[in-house]
Amino acid sequence: MSARRVACVQLRSGRDPLANLAVTEALVREAAAAGATYVQTPEMTNLLERSRDDLFAKIRPEADDPTLSRLRAVAAELGIHLHIGSLAILRADGKVANRGFVIGPDGGILGAYDKIHMFDVDLANGESWRESATYTPGTDAVMVDAGGLLVGLGVCYDVRFPHLFRAYGQAGAHLITAPAAFTRQTGAAHWHVLQRARAIENGCYLMSAAQGGVHEDGRETFGHSIVVDPWGVVVAECDGDAPGILVADIDPDAVATARGRIPSLRNERPFGLVPAERARLRSLG
Secondary structure (H helix, E strand, O other): OOOEEEEEEEEOOOOOHHHHHHHHHHHHHHHHHOOOOEEEOOOOOOOOOOOHHHHHHHOOEHHHOHHHHHHHHHHHHHOOEEEEEEEEEEOOOOOEEEEEEEEOOOOOEEEEEEOOOOOEEEOOOOOEEEHHHOEOOOOOOOEEEEOOEEEEOOOHHHHHOHHHHHHHHHOOOOEEEOOEOOEHHHHHHHHHHHHHHHHHHHOOEEEEOEEEEEOOOOOEEEOOOEEEOOOOOEEEEOOOOOOEEEEEEEOOHHHHHHHHHOOHHHHOOOOOOOOHHHHHHHHHO
């Protein structure tokens, strides 16, 4: 399979979806002009809004979302695969989905993924987040064929749950993704090691476009959009949290090479968790 030029769009989304869309579109166009045929935006591309009431006042159902509609048209115009990391989408049941989309070069939706793992945490600096109070978690892992590039979809906090990414590795993914709005505190501590670990474990590329900087709603995100190769080497990274693009060339053939050198996917075995005494008796045969 031939190499692909890919790009991350790093954003600092505010409270106005249309203003965020204008910035996103300009950066997507810049990435395509640099030769990228697969472009990824971060989690919450359409807005970052901590007020639940204001969030519900601004979001729309999937069929009416202006960001999704416009970026589908842009993907078709540019002839690229455009991965919208996620949008806040109003569900038919009146709840909210944190939903990512992969758009094909014809503007069609190739796949959609609802973030499975909710960020419900209390951080040491006093930050407290209860994503499950607003968002409904997804239930399905989704892998998309983006012109021969098999892409496993995740969002942000999902990167801390290796079994999700292992499922993509076992399914043959060339690239797994975790577009994010990582907090600055957790990003400084864990961002790089988590991205590299998921790539190494599964012998594939890991790519995560990120939100970065201080946002209008007061939160602060880490930035550092990143592409990691199947051997765990960081091949490209945004230097800081400013909006912009990150371009890298990836080689899907390197996935087969890495998996051949360390065949952990093939060597994986089922096991059970049993009391120590029972395990000792089993080992005695």
